[in-house]
Structure formats: C-alpha cells, structure tokens
Amino acid sequence: MTTTESGDTDADTSGADPGDVRQAVVLDHLPHGRADDDRPRHRKSPLAYALGERDFRLFELTLVDDAGISIGDRVVIGPTGEREAVDGFKQVTHEDLSNTAVGELEYAVEAIVEADEQRFVAFYNDAQPITLRLHQLNLLPGIGKKLRNNVLDQRKRGPFESFAEVEDRVSGLHRPKEVLIERILEELQDDDLKYKTFVGRNG
Template identity: 45%
Template structure:
C-alpha cells in the first residue's frame, strides 16, 4: 500500500505480454498508419502499458525489457498506460505466467510482505486480502513469523504447510487489483489515475 501524497516511482523495467506487429486491433486507422506495439506489465508496480519498440526489434514474449531513462536498447518509448480490458487476448493469457516470473524475480520483496503485513482496520488484516487466506491461515502465518522472519517462499511453505504456493497467492491478488479499477485496498499495484509518462 503506497504512501499517500508521495509521487509514484516510475517503472524501469517491463515484462513483454504481447507483440502486435500491426498495432492495436481496436485502432481503426489504416494498417499503413499503424506502428508495431508491445503490450507489457511493469516490473515493480505492475502498471499495464503499451510500448513502441525500436525499429527492427521484435521482442520475445515473457522477456524483461528496460523502459527507464537513458539509452533503451529495445524500446523507443512508453506510449500509454492501459487497463486490463485493453489487453489483447494474448496478453491476458500471458499475464498470470509473466506475473509469476516477476514475483519470483522479486521474491525478497514479497517474502518481506508476509513478514511485515499488519492490520488495516480492527477487523481486517492485510494478509486476509490475499485470495485463499482466511482467519485461520492468517493466524498460522502470524504465529509462525513470531518465531523468526520467513527467509523465502520455500521457507514460508515449509513452516506454514497450508500455504502451498505463496507466489501464486500473490499473483492472484495482483490480478484482482489489475482487473478491478475500484478495488478498495491495493497491496501491490498503482491505481490507473496516476499518469505513467
């Protein structure tokens, strides 16, 4: 959950979801006017976006590309931020797999979430926002982490056996947040009304 009033950090890397050589299929302009497009998801805040690739570059699906400041090898620029419903069907199919790669890539960050998650209100804990985690599993995680921080997803699963695949639980929460613009609590994503320029 991001601190209010703090300017959101820009994404520096993105994961390629789909390559559209003839641009967005919803773009009604004639084909010759359309440029190739890449649909991607940001590496840190899971911002969905369209990128313009550099001429002659065809990105691989599920590859991680640099989109930050300075010299970009593959991407010319970020075109715009998009919503889940703007994604091509190919992008929507790839998204869970790409998110899992990203979550595993940043395992330390998400293990830290399990170690530091706290109550949001007197009746609701951050852990309960994760799909499949009810009061019983929440308390099992809290009781176990009192004995010492979790070191990895494997450590978490080993110590809390009902927590089968922590990375998939995180991915499912990110998907919920990406699909619902009006979701009340955001743990891992940024709302669409912030501009990604």
C-alpha cells in the same frame, strides 16, 4: 495520457538515477499496430503490451521500428536514456489488453515473483493491519483469521526466508507463492478494488 511518459513509478524518469533502470515484461507484440487502427500500415507504429516489474502496472508501448522483441522479453521503460526498443508508452487497464496479452498475464506475474522471491516473501514478514478488523494478510485468497494468526505467530519467531519456509512453518498455508500470485492477478483485473497491495493505482 500520451504515448510518452506516464508519470508512473514503474517508468517515471524525472530526476531518475541512470542506474535505476525500470523494466517491463512483454505480454503481446503487435508489429503492425492495433487491428482497430484504420490508418495505412506505413503510418502505424509497432506496439506491445507489457507488465511493469516494479508495481505491476500495465502499459501499451510504442516501439522503435526494429525493436526485435518477443512475448516474454524484458524491456527497459525508464529512464529514457536507457531505453532501446521502447519509443514511448501509456498506462492502460486490463480491459485494454489484447486477448494474447490477457492470456500471458499469469505467466508474466509468476515470472516476476519467482525472479525476485525475497521481495515477495517479505510481504509475509511485513504485512500490517489495514483496519481494526482487516489485515493485509486477509487480502490473500483463502487466508482467514486462523491462517493470518498462524503467520503472525510464526514471524515473531523469526523472518521467513523463502516461500518453502513459509509453507513449512505455517500450518495450513500450502501454496504461499500461488495465493500471492492469485491476489496480484485479482488486483490487475479489477481496477476498482478497494485495497491494492501489489498493483499500482492507475492515474
């Protein structure tokens, strides 16, 4: 993959609606490029590592020289015409991230989940069986058969509107937001995980 378009759903620009802006959260900013790049400084572009908001894909961004971004900032990665700070990008894995980016990852995931609570509460409303024996809800840490059935029973009575409501209505499920964040981090860290519900596959 080059440092242009990756064909990713977080950043694909082919035939994109200009109003359908895709963003990513900056995990680390390398104003002088990677330390392992032995080219002269004037030949190295400023870089950043970032997490796509739409499906949690990880990116290495090539930045314009005067990008002026910081860790935690949200930057536009697509469509191309809407980008200001980002010159190009490529998709990377968790292993490719800098130590700083790895340290920021949990905060970035939490910020994305909190900023769009309805989207993630909907997982508890919409999760479906994967196989006869395995349900999407069972992918969340600590959710076994009993808790899964509690969620399914409660959502038959009406959809959950917030994480607080999930916690109030589902006996035994005390941290619905946190277990979801934990699962997202697990999917980010293990590229070979068989089932990925939240994180887009690399490729």
